[in-house]
Amino acid sequence: MADDIRLMKGNEAIGEAAIRAGCVAYFGYPITPQNELTAYMAANMFPKGRTFIQAESETSAINMVYGAAATGARAMTSSSSPGISLKQEGISYLCGADLPAVIVNVARSGPGLGGISPSQGDYFQSTRGGGHGDYYTIVLAPKSVQESADLTYEAFALSDKYRIPVLVLADGLIGQMMEGVKLPAPIDPASLPKKAWAAGRQAEEGRAPNHVSSMNLVPEELEALNIARFKHYETVKKELCRYEEVQVEDADIVLVAYGTSARVSLGALQAARAMGVKVGLFRPITLWPFPYDRLNALAKRGKRFLAVEMSMGQMVEDVRLATNGQAPVDFYGRCGGMVPSEEEVLAEVQRLLAR
Amino acid sequence: MELAFGHPKSLKPIQTKYCPGCGHGVIHRIIAEVIDEMGLQTKSIITNPVGCSIWADLYFDFDSVQPAHGRTPAASTAIKRMLPDHLVICYQGDLAAIGTAEIIHAANRGEKFTTIFVNNAIYGMTGGQMAPTTLVGQYATTAPNGRDPVEAGMGYPIKVCELLATLGGTKYLARGAVNNPANIKKTKKYIRTALEAQMRGEGFTLVEVLAQCPTNWKMSPADAVGWLEQNMIPFYPLGEIKNTLQPAQTDAAAGER
Ligand SMILES: Cc1ncc(C[n+]2csc(CCOP(=O)(O)OP(=O)(O)O)c2C)c(N)n1
Ligand code: SF4
Ligand SMILES: [Mg+2]
Numbered sequence: 001m002a003d004d005i006r007l008m009k010g011n012e013a014i015g016e017a018a019i020r021a022g023c024v025a026y027f028g029y030p031i032t033p034q035n036e037l038t039a040y041m042a043a044n045m046f047p048k049g050r051t052f053i054q055a056e057s058e059t060s061a062i063n064m065v066y067g068a069a070a071t072g073a074r075a076m077t078s079s080s081s082p083g084i085s086l087k088q089e090g091i092s093y094l095c096g097a098d099l100p101a102v103i104v105n106v107a108r109s110g111p112g113l114g115g116i117s118p119s120q121g122d123y124f125q126s127t128r129g130g131g132h133g134d135y136y137t138i139v140l141a142p143k144s145v146q147e148s149a150d151l152t153y154e155a156f157a158l159s160d161k162y163r164i165p166v167l168v169l170a171d172g173l174i175g176q177m178m179e180g181v182k183l184p185a186p187i188d189p190a191s192l193p194k195k196a197w198a199a200g201r202q203a204e205e206g207r208a209p210n211h212v213s214s215m216n217l218v219p220e221e222l223e224a225l226n227i228a229r230f231k232h233y234e235t236v237k238k239e240l241c242r243y244e245e246v247q248v249e250d251a252d253i254v255l256v257a258y259g260t261s262a263r264v265s266l267g268a269l270q271a272a273r274a275m276g277v278k279v280g281l282f283r284p285i286t287l288w289p290f291p292y293d294r295l296n297a298l299a300k301r302g303k304r305f306l307a308v309e310m311s312m313g314q315m316v317e318d319v320r321l322a323t324n325g326q327a328p329v330d331f332y333g334r335c336g337g338m339v340p341s342e343e344e345v346l347a348e349v350q351r352l353l354a355r
Numbered sequence: 356m357e358l359a360f361g362h363p364k365s366l367k368p369i370q371t372k373y374c375p376g377c378g379h380g381v382i383h384r385i386i387a388e389v390i391d392e393m394g395l396q397t398k399s400i401i402t403n404p405v406g407c408s409i410w411a412d413l414y415f416d417f418d419s420v421q422p423a424h425g426r427t428p429a430a431s432t433a434i435k436r437m438l439p440d441h442l443v444i445c446y447q448g449d450l451a452a453i454g455t456a457e458i459i460h461a462a463n464r465g466e467k468f469t470t471i472f473v474n475n476a477i478y479g480m481t482g483g484q485m486a487p488t489t490l491v492g493q494y495a496t497t498a499p500n501g502r503d504p505v506e507a508g509m510g511y512p513i514k515v516c517e518l519l520a521t522l523g524g525t526k527y528l529a530r531g532a533v534n535n536p537a538n539i540k541k542t543k544k545y546i547r548t549a550l551e552a553q554m555r556g557e558g559f560t561l562v563e564v565l566a567q568c569p570t571n572w573k574m575s576p577a578d579a580v581g582w583l584e585q586n587m588i589p590f591y592p593l594g595e596i597k598n599t600l601q602p603a604q605t606d607a608a609a610g611e612r
Contacts, residue, residue, distance in 0.1 A: 066423075066426075067402070068436070089423055199418040200418060209415075210419075211419045211420075212421065215421055
């Protein structure tokens with residue numbers, strides 16, 4: 001069954017990939033455009049003897065994730081932008097207690113209730129922690145249904161490995177569209193290694209009590225814990241930065257885009273190349289850790305950049321941080337649920353190159 | 356010689372940070388005694404709340420999980436579902452305001468952990484602000500002229516057991532107090548009934564415990580036990596507010612009704 005290719009919505013593929021990754025606990029609350037994911041889990045978790053709960057709110061759902069994660073279980077929640085805002089309290093606690101968990105954001109347009117159409121306006125929230133305190137979560141940005149499945153599946157392993165929550169940042173377009181997807185091999189949750197720090201099974205393990213907590217009222221101790229966590233983040237940055245490059249080597253201008261806007265940018269690149277215009281594409285797959293070093297190296301080689309986003313310009317700040325004034329960085333974006341077209345991006349490229 | 360009475364194994368033999376006369380310590384002790392009696396020390400997990408009893412994980416000698424303010428019922432829901440053969444105790448002071456949604460829906464889903472709701476009619480940890488269970492007229496730093504339900508927008512004190520009793524998932528809701536030995540004994544029985552029902556998987560169980568907070572009531576410990584008797588018990592009646600446990604199983608508590 002591991003090799004079957006199915007036609008699935010992004011939302012469903014994320015659900016199936018989570019189940020195959022050994023997710024035994026899913027907690028959700030309805031919100032468009034990720035409803036198919038919650039429904040998929042409702043239909044498929046219970047028959048497998050796993051836990052599905054439609055929580056009373058996103059706040060409760062993330063705190064259920066916290067409880068499940070504290071026992072060492074692979075746990076997940078999903079939502080869309082307004083619901084992800086409600087989850088920030090719990091995400092901060094997960095990070096403070098060093099608990100692994102997977103959070104999926106099938107993002108929509110904001111601020112406020114905003115709209116239900118796709119957006120990349122949650123980049124700041126996703127890549128800067130999002131809640132209170134000093135912390136980061138790993139952020140993975142899929143561009144397709146296939147990659148949504150692959151990255152969700154991998155998110156559980158990464159989260160367990162690093163004891164950092166992983167945010168899968170998709171958008172309404174990826175969640176809603178259907179594509180062929182080859183699903184990863186199912187993992188038997190019982191085969192996963194036990195987590196020595198988790199609560200429960202004290203008798204079997206014959207150990208001293210475990211306390212899962214983010215609290216520490218001694219400033220010297222809490223500072224030391226935060227410093228240790230940030231040292232750990234440096235390891236993650238070294239090991240995990242991931243990106244895709246398309247025809248960057250000879251490019252006169254490199255489009256920088258993730259997720260849906262990277263797909264649009266790829267179309268613009270192909271159209272430009274057909275016209276003899278040398279456009280490249282740099283697509284960050286990990287938004288945290290962001291591939292600063294690679295972009296910096298490209299800037300040093302004299303590349304110029306155009307960040308393309310479905311926002312008023314958020315990731316572009318990381319491109320500027322990466323290039324650090326060594327290369328021109330421009331921005332093109334649509335927002336409010338609008339998706340830029342290939343023609344628009346191409347026109348912007350031509351405008352910039354003609355300047 | 357047989358040891359007839361001693362310190363419960365499930366509670367570490369150390370001095371607590373709680374104020375003199377505080378109810379939390381007594382409640383910890385009777386919970387620990389019941390866990391010892393049930394032989395469940397290494398199969399227990401407590402979710403210690405945000406509040407003075409956040410320190411509970413220093414004192415109970417078994418696993419613990421510390422969730423956000425008011426969210427312990429949500430976290431306990433998942434813990435119990437992941438570990439259904441464990442004894443999960445959701446220890447709370449913060450369930451009738453910030454945790455209202457979480458407790459109502461955990462109760463309504465019939466989640467099979469046990470909540471110990473410590474009602475001391477005040478926010479202890481933050482220094483004596485009004486709690487949802489503060490009595491009408493009672494002083495709090497945020498009710499400087501006494502709790503005034505309507506004009507000052509403070510609302511009425513909430514009777515948690517009675518509120519939850521209408522929900523289908525609730526099987527056992529009892530209210531005890533720790534202001535004198537007789538009440539402590541009864542409260543321990545309620546806790547035992549609830550924890551046994553949990554291990555039989557019967558449904559949602561909660562024991563509300565009226566407790567002293569002499570520090571924020573601004574009284575001596577001796578005055579606090581009297582104040583609880585004269586002011587809290589008349590408004591928050593003691594006893595089993597709801598008991599729909601399987602009939603054969605309720606004999607232990609029957610004498611106390
Ligand atoms: C989100 C959030 N809001 C507010 C607080 C501050 N806070 C800590 S404990 C507490 C109330 C504690 O009172 P209670 O739950 O009655 O417990 P007690 O200390 O009386 O035992 C509050 C408001 C917090 N920690 N987190
Ligand atoms: S402030 Fe009140 S509740 Fe907190 S430890 Fe002191 S007496 Fe107990
Ligand atoms: Mg209180």
